[in-house]
Amino acid sequence: MSSESSKKRKPKVIRTDGVPAEGKRGKGDTDQDVRYYSEESEVDLRDPIKDYELYRETCQELQRLMAEIQELKSRGIKENAAEIDERRVQSCVHFMTLKKLNRLAHIRLKKGRDQTHEAKQKVDAYHLQLQNLLYEVMHLQKEITKCLEFKSKHEEIELVSLEEFYKEAPPEISRPAITLTEPHQQTLARLDWELEQRKRLAEKYKECLTSKEKILKEIEVKKEYLSSLQPRLNSIMQASLPVQEYLFMPFDQAHKQYETARHLPPPLYVLFVQASAYGQACDKKLVVAIEGSVEEAKALYKPPEDSQDDESDSDAEEEQTTKRRRPTLGVQLDDKRKEMLKRHPLSVTLDLKCKDENVLHLTFYYLMNLNVMTVKAKVTTAVEMTTAISAGDLLSPDSLLNCLYPGDHGRKTPNPANQFQFDKVGILTLSDYVTELGHPYVWVQKLGGLHFPKDQPQHTVAADNSLSASHMELTVKLLRSRLQSRLALHKQFASLEHGVVPVSSECQQLFPTKIVSRLVKWTAIPYEDYAELPYTKDVIEAGLAEDTHLYYMALIERGTAKLQAAVVLNPGYSTLPPVFSLCLNWKGERNSSNDDNIRAMESEVNVYYKELWGPKPGYQLLTNQLQRLCMVLDVYLETEPHDPSVEGPKEFPQEKMCLRLVRGPLRLKPFKFNYPQGFFSHR
Amino acid sequence: GCRELWTRRPPCRSSLEVPEINALEVNQRDHWAVLAGGDGAVRVLDLESGAFTHELRGHQDLVHVVALREQLPQVLSGGEDGTVRLWDLRLGSQVQLIEVHKYQECSRPQLGKWIRCLATESDWMVCGGGPALTLWHLRSVTPTTVFPLAPPQHHALFHQDMVLSGGVGPALHLLQLNGDVRGRVPVSPPALRSLCLHPRSPEHQVLTVGGNSPKIDVFTNLGYRAFSLSFT
Numbered sequence: 021m022s023s024e025s026s027k028k029r030k031p032k033v034i035r036t037d038g039v040p041a042e043g044k045r046g047k048g049d050t051d052q053d054v055r056y057y058s059e060e061s062e063v064d065l066r067d068p069i070k071d072y073e074l075y076r077e078t079c080q081e082l083q084r085l086m087a088e089i090q091e092l093k094s095r096g097i098k099e100n101a102a103e104i105d106e107r108r109v110q111s112c113v114h115f116m117t118l119k120k121l122n123r124l125a126h127i128r129l130k131k132g133r134d135q136t137h138e139a140k141q142k143v144d145a146y147h148l149q150l151q152n153l154l155y156e157v158m159h160l161q162k163e164i165t166k167c168l169e170f171k172s173k174h175e176e177i178e179l180v181s182l183e184e185f186y187k188e189a190p191p192e193i194s195r196p197a198i199t200l201t202e203p204h205q206q207t208l209a210r211l212d213w214e215l216e217q218r219k220r221l222a223e224k225y226k227e228c229l230t231s232k233e234k235i236l237k238e239i240e241v242k243k244e245y246l247s248s249l250q251p252r253l254n255s256i257m258q259a260s261l262p263v264q265e266y267l268f269m270p271f272d273q274a275h276k277q278y279e280t281a282r283h284l285p286p287p288l289y290v291l292f293v294q295a296s297a298y299g300q301a302c303d304k305k306l307v308v309a310i311e312g313s314v315e316e317a318k319a320l321y322k323p324p325e326d327s328q329d330d331e332s333d334s335d336a337e338e339e340q341t342t343k344r345r346r347p348t349l350g351v352q353l354d355d356k357r358k359e360m361l362k363r364h365p366l367s368v369t370l371d372l373k374c375k376d377e378n379v380l381h382l383t384f385y386y387l388m389n390l391n392v393m394t395v396k397a398k399v400t401t402a403v404e405m406t407t408a409i410s411a412g413d414l415l416s417p418d419s420l421l422n423c424l425y426p427g428d429h430g431r432k433t434p435n436p437a438n439q440f441q442f443d444k445v446g447i448l449t450l451s452d453y454v455t456e457l458g459h460p461y462v463w464v465q466k467l468g469g470l471h472f473p474k475d476q477p478q479h480t481v482a483a484d485n486s487l488s489a490s491h492m493e494l495t496v497k498l499l500r501s502r503l504q505s506r507l508a509l510h511k512q513f514a515s516l517e518h519g520v521v522p523v524s525s526e527c528q529q530l531f532p533t534k535i536v537s538r539l540v541k542w543t544a545i546p547y548e549d550y551a552e553l554p555y556t557k558d559v560i561e562a563g564l565a566e567d568t569h570l571y572y573m574a575l576i577e578r579g580t581a582k583l584q585a586a587v588v589l590n591p592g593y594s595t596l597p598p599v600f601s602l603c604l605n606w607k608g609e610r611n612s613s614n615d616d617n618i619r620a621m622e623s624e625v626n627v628y629y630k631e632l633w634g635p636k637p638g639y640q641l642l643t644n645q646l647q648r649l650c651m652v653l654d655v656y657l658e659t660e661p662h663d664p665s666v667e668g669p670k671e672f673p674q675e676k677m678c679l680r681l682v683r684g685p686l687r688l689k690p691f692k693f694n695y696p697q698g699f700f701s702h703r
Numbered sequence: 704g705c706r707e708l709w710t711r712r713p714p715c716r717s718s719l720e721v722p723e724i725n726a727l728e729v730n731q732r733d734h735w736a737v738l739a740g741g742d743g744a745v746r747v748l749d750l751e752s753g754a755f756t757h758e759l760r761g762h763q764d765l766v767h768v769v770a771l772r773e774q775l776p777q778v779l780s781g782g783e784d785g786t787v788r789l790w791d792l793r794l795g796s797q798v799q800l801i802e803v804h805k806y807q808e809c810s811r812p813q814l815g816k817w818i819r820c821l822a823t824e825s826d827w828m829v830c831g832g833g834p835a836l837t838l839w840h841l842r843s844v845t846p847t848t849v850f851p852l853a854p855p856q857h858h859a860l861f862h863q864d865m866v867l868s869g870g871v872g873p874a875l876h877l878l879q880l881n882g883d884v885r886g887r888v889p890v891s892p893p894a895l896r897s898l899c900l901h902p903r904s905p906e907h908q909v910l911t912v913g914g915n916s917p918k919i920d921v922f923t924n925l926g927y928r929a930f931s932l933s934f935t
Contacts, residue, residue: 613893614854614871619915661815682783683741685725685767685857685896687817 063127075121078114085111179210189213280310283317285364287393287468288386292368294467294488303496305373311383316365320388356445360389361453372499377402380503384468385458390438393468394458397421399503410513410544413570414506418454421461422568423591424498429568430459434472463498466491501637505593508639516542516574521646527634529695530644532676537583537650537657541575545586555611556586556601564588564599576650579671581606583653587642594641597629600649606657616686621652624691628703652691655700659689676700711753713738713746726768728778737778739766745780745790759790761797767832768821779823785816787830789841801844803830808849809837815855820868824861829868831856836868838880848882857914858898867925869895869912877925891931892916 085107092104179185186196193213198205281292292308299306364386372380381398397420413419422429431451433439442448450460465472469488515522521539523531550556550571559565570589575582582605590596602622603611612619625632625645632644657672659681677699678690690700715721722741729736734750745766747757764783771778776792781803789799803809804816811834819832828839836856838848856870865885866878871894877886892914901909910922918931 613915616894616915680741680765682765682817684723685819687783687819 078117082114179214185210283314284366285386287470288368290469290488291467294492298492307371309369312366360445364388392435392460393464394460395464396458414510425463428462430461433460434462434465463495505639512643522643523647527644531647531651535650537576537578537653540577543573545571545573555603559599594638600625617689620688624652728769728771737769739769741765761788767819770821770823781818781821783817803834808846809834820856820859822859822861829859829866850878857896860898890920891918
């Protein structure tokens with residue numbers, strides 16, 4: 021029975037997994053007995069160890085029974101059949117027990133498994149919960165950090181500092197009571213204040229813009245008004261021209277000259293400006309004018325000409341002439357030369373008037389490619405002068421302005437860069453072209469503000485006003501004195517050629533009343549002749565006689581004695597004195613190398629010339645020197661000791677009063693004339 | 704940068720012309736100097752006291768040159784008047800007078816009678832100028848040798864056994880005592896005025912000459928000019 025019921029209940033038990041048997045029992049089995057047998061509950065009651073013991077026992081019993089059965093069966097079949105059946109029944113019972121035990125074991129296993137499963141599920145659930153919670157925690161933490169990092173836009177706005185805020189903001193905004201304690205409120209208040217301020221400033225800005233527009237419009241209007249004024253002023257000026265002429269105020273003329281001056285090249289412009297300024301300020305007798313063609317000057321600047329690039333110019337020319345006959349090389353070179361030496365079409369003229377109405381005309385030209393200025397000079401005299409033969413060179417335009425400053429002979433171009441330009445076109449030196457181009461003196465460059473340093477070629481030399489100004493006064497003075505000295509010499513030469521030494525009344529006291537020696541001849545000699553004379557070597561060696569100077573020969577005679585005097589006249593007469601070299605022909609040839617007294621005579625005129633300048637400005641130096649030469653020749657000849665071997669009286673009796681005839685180791689004669697006592701003594 | 708140490712002016716008669724001093728010789732041993740004056744007087748200046756001790760008059764015209772005789776306190780002077788006079792300083796007066804121009808051998812009247820150069824050594828004297836350069840024996844007052852130099856000589860010296868002289872003409876003459884011209888050395892100045900030998904070292908001969916030019920010639924060997932000093 022129990023086996024049948026348990027067989028019936030077995031499928032129910034298997035189906036209902038894990039459900040407590042009591043409850044199920046109550047609901048499911050309605051059609052069964054109230055008392056049923058639940059093996060699950062039995063499991064809880066029985067002890068597994070005892071069950072195991074039972075199992076072993078049962079197994080042992082079974083083994084014993086089987087063994088008995090075996091034994092019985094082996095003995096015989098009939099006797100033991102009942103015992104075998106008994107044993108069989110017993111063994112069946114044991115088998116039943118085993119089965120039950122097996123079932124119980126299975127049930128226990130299942131229960132165990134169910135319990136484990138339950139526990140595991142619980143643990144899993146908790147685990148999940150834990151994970152969820154952890155996840156949420158992390159999420160919340162992230163959110164928190166995000167919130168903490170959050171920068172609101174209000175922090176980017178620059179607010180005024182706290183002190184200023186409390187100072188400036190009105191109390192209803194700043195609410196110091198609240199805001200000082202709470203930072204949040206404080207920030208809010210500050211933002212409020214900022215907003216208000218910005219609104220105010222935006223309004224101001226709009227106002228300013230509108231006012232600016234207004235003012236711009238006003239400016240426009242005034243500009244138009246001014247531009248309409250210019251033509252009206254012009255018409256007024258035109259109308260005033262006749263008034264100017266009537267009142268002799270030639271503003272317009274000066275204006276026109278300044279207009280023309282605008283087209284002058286820079287050095288000529290500097291010269292023009294400085295000369296007119298000087299003329300207005302210091303020297304009323306200096307007149308400046310501009311000559312030449314303004315249109316040509318304007319035409320110079322229209323197409324940009326590269327005058328440095330000779331090659332391209334000549335190439336262009338050559339291309340043009342392939343159709344025609346090619347010009348010869350010489351003609352090409354000539355053209356290049358002409359191009360290089362081209363003059364600017366405008367020139368500046370300076371007229372210097374002197375007190376006696378003689379005028380020195382200077383015309384200044386500018387050579388564009390060479391960047392030098394040249395000058396041509398001309399003299400017009402008030403009275404027609406009789407030209408003495410020897411005075412031919414004195415006023416010639418070529419040599420009139422020679423060596424105005426020492427060493428400035430004007431034959432070489434002062435711009436060192438020109439040498440390279442000349443080499444390109446085969447010009448040896450500028451002196452070949454000086455007669456038509458004018459002289460490039462250094463003082464002319466200085467007047468034009470061009471300053472060329474001595475030994476270094478420079479590419480461009482710009483015209484400089486200050487250089488011109490500092491030289492203007494000195495140069496004009498030198499020019500005047502040069503003209504006047506030359507004119508004075510001119511007059512003197514005319515008289516000297518007739519054998520008369522003109523001595524003015526102021527200088528009469530330098531000489532005794534009676535001088536017997538006379539000037540017989542006065543001629544001009546060329547430099548080569550002067551250099552060949554034997555007694556002029558010392559002067560040439562001392563550097564006092566160069567080819568820019570003027571040379572003359574004077575002959576003074578008394579009786580049989582002839583005194584030759586070779587004179588070198590420095591262009592800077594009379595500041596620089598003429599130098600005499602003497603040779604006396606009387607009983608032999610005596611000159612400075614063999615006769616100390618001739619040396620002393622030379623020193624009387626060469627060294628002590630300052631006494632002979634005469635009244636300022638000293639143009640009588642030359643004639644006074646000649647007169648003194650006559651005087652010392654007299655003294656020399658008269659104080660010669662009488663030679664007792666020669667018969668007859670002395671050729672020159674002593675008429676001059678002398679204190680002593682001989683003095684000093686050189687045994688010199690008394691050449692110094694004392695006024696007013698009228699005797700001769702030694703220096 | 705030079706400063707004048709002292710000045711002594713010999714007394715002069717008139718203020719119109721102050722006489723020049725043409726020559727000066729110093730006696731180093733006894734510290735006096737002899738001056739040849741332009742007024743014809745030979746003066747002796749005592750260098751220690753600064754006073755003019757002697758004034759020896761006798762020349763008719765200016766005195767050109769003086770020379771000292773070594774052994775005795777005697778002074779020779781030559782002047783424009785053509786005389787050479789011997790003065791004794793102890794006696795303070797002229798002892799001897801030689802009128803050079805009166806001797807036929809040496810006088811050259813066409814050049815004049817003035818005596819410009821004078822040198823003496825023991826008993827011998829050489830003098831010249833207008834008259835030809837002549838060697839004299841003083842005790843017998845005879846001209847022994849006349850040197851054949853045409854131009855007037857301005858300065859002469861005794862040197863070893865020779866006489867050196869220079870004058871008009873750009874040459875220094877080396878003359879032997881018998882009258883031969885041993886050498887004629889060209890110099891830079893066209894006329895020589897002064898010759899000077901280094902006094903103290905006999906082994907290094909240095910001769911300097913100066914004259915009518917801005918150059919002074921220096922000789923280390925009397926045969927040729929070594930170099931010139933020039934003024935700039």
